Amino acid sequence: MQPAFADPPTDSARAFRAIMQAMARPGTVHEVAAPAPEGLSPAAAATLLVLADQTTPVWLAHGHDWLVFHTGAPVAATRAEAAFAVGPWDALAPLGDWPVGTPDYPDRSTTLIVEVPRLDGSGTRLTGPGIETESRLPLPDARALAANAALYPLGVDLILSCGDRLAALPRSTRIHPEDA
Amino acid sequence: MTDYNFAYLDEPTKKMIRRAILKGLAVPGYQVPFASREMPMPCGWGTGGVQVTAACLMPKDVLKVIDQGADDTTNAVSIRAFFARVAGVATTTRTAKASIIQTRHRIPETPLREDQILVYQVPIPEPLRFLEPRETETRRMHALEEYGLMHVKLYEDIARHGAIATSYAYPAMVNDRYVFDPSPIPRFDNPKLESPAIQLFGAGREQRIYAIPPHTRVVSLDFEDHPFEASKADGVCALCGAEDSYLDEIVADDAGTRRFQCSDTDWCAERRA
Numbered sequence: 001m002q003p004a005f006a007d008p009p010t011d012s013a014r015a016f017r018a019i020m021q022a023m024a025r026p027g028t029v030h031e032v033a034a035p036a037p038e039g040l041s042p043a044a045a046a047t048l049l050v051l052a053d054q055t056t057p058v059w060l061a062h063g064h065d066w067l068v069f070h071t072g073a074p075v076a077a078t079r080a081e082a083a084f085a086v087g088p089w090d091a092l093a094p095l096g097d098w099p100v101g102t103p104d105y106p107d108r109s110t111t112l113i114v115e116v117p118r119l120d121g122s123g124t125r126l127t128g129p130g131i132e133t134e135s136r137l138p139l140p141d142a143r144a145l146a147a148n149a150a151l152y153p154l155g156v157d158l159i160l161s162c163g164d165r166l167a168a169l170p171r172s173t174r175i176h177p178e179d180a
Numbered sequence: 181m182t183d184y185n186f187a188y189l190d191e192p193t194k195k196m197i198r199r200a201i202l203k204g205l206a207v208p209g210y211q212v213p214f215a216s217r218e219m220p221m222p223c224g225w226g227t228g229g230v231q232v233t234a235a236c237l238m239p240k241d242v243l244k245v246i247d248q249g250a251d252d253t254t255n256a257v258s259i260r261a262f263f264a265r266v267a268g269v270a271t272t273t274r275t276a277k278a279s280i281i282q283t284r285h286r287i288p289e290t291p292l293r294e295d296q297i298l299v300y301q302v303p304i305p306e307p308l309r310f311l312e313p314r315e316t317e318t319r320r321m322h323a324l325e326e327y328g329l330m331h332v333k334l335y336e337d338i339a340r341h342g343a344i345a346t347s348y349a350y351p352a353m354v355n356d357r358y359v360f361d362p363s364p365i366p367r368f369d370n371p372k373l374e375s376p377a378i379q380l381f382g383a384g385r386e387q388r389i390y391a392i393p394p395h396t397r398v399v400s401l402d403f404e405d406h407p408f409e410a411s412k413a414d415g416v417c418a419l420c421g422a423e424d425s426y427l428d429e430i431v432a433d434d435a436g437t438r439r440f441q442c443s444d445t446d447w448c449a450e451r452r453a
Contacts, residue, residue, distance in 0.1 A: 009185055009186035009191060012191065013186065013236075013237060016194075016235070016236070017236070020198075020378070021378075023393075024205050024391075025393070050198060051202075053192055054192075055196070105213075105319075107207065107210070111202070128355075129395070129397075130205070130393035131395060132394070152207075153207050157202070157203075170205065170207075172207060172208060
């Protein structure tokens, strides 16, 4: 069994700052890492250690035992009950099955942690909150994500992880698939 | 070494608050419910802001706390001392040197930067609360983007006073979707809500967290023929001579002599240094 954070309070604090900066500034890439089990990137592992607990069912493709041991998070049996979902894009698509929140409670939505093969500041053009002019990210399926953004203020939020780096794509980001 | 967990709160509580902060950033202006904890200070003293700050602090942060612009009031001093003790973080009164600023009812005059976080203490997060007391109703009004009542309130100001008299907690529209309460900052500060810094809002008693990511559109509500004005007292700071900063009016002696003084003590001190 892989370990988790060496010093949870301060390691989580540093990792959360990186995740928060990513969510507040879509398109920016941040370094964050934790010891990860087979099949999970260090960035995805760190995100789960910072955010998952007994109250957040996690749907995941790999690493069940490690997650349950370190966070106590229940493994989601269905997509409808998942607070977080982790895996490559092919395992998480289509987006339609994940909770997108309700008009009264748009926060009751799934956050997808998508393991991507490449993560840098190139790709599809993004605008919106947190972005001064424009930013770019390589998106797995820009049209599907643009459809998600069109649900705003409902929708799922994405954290894109690749090795020890991550970026975020909140539902508020406007995606321009024609400009990739 | 301290006998407290880093930044006072236990880790499960921080996880819960951190999840709420991320949802708040993803839906700017929407009030995310969270399970506010008892803090070692009474509600009304910034328990919401303190919990948000505790969930955000890193060991290398430099913390500034202001209370209506001042670093030296009871609330600011005690919260600064609290985090110095339970998180071991450095503190400062200089806006430019701080990485996290917790504030009660002001935005610093010194322009904030990309690498700074502003945490607001919020008493009543719901902008519609004094117009509609039922939570079920205000929640539905936000869902339906039904903000006509707020415009009626501002219109009644004009009908009664000839101008929009709301001078603090002035409602604004965030990202063209949610009307939000910027906490009781003077409306002079509303233009600064469009900021390069991350802005987080914590309401402890009311158990809500909301956020404005950097560079997010924030429009103060108004009418075409009564545009929003960022007003302040018509005076000059008696200490530094500033004409463009937000001023407090102070009674200076028993004869009732009044004078004005910068509300932002750090900004005023810097100008006199």
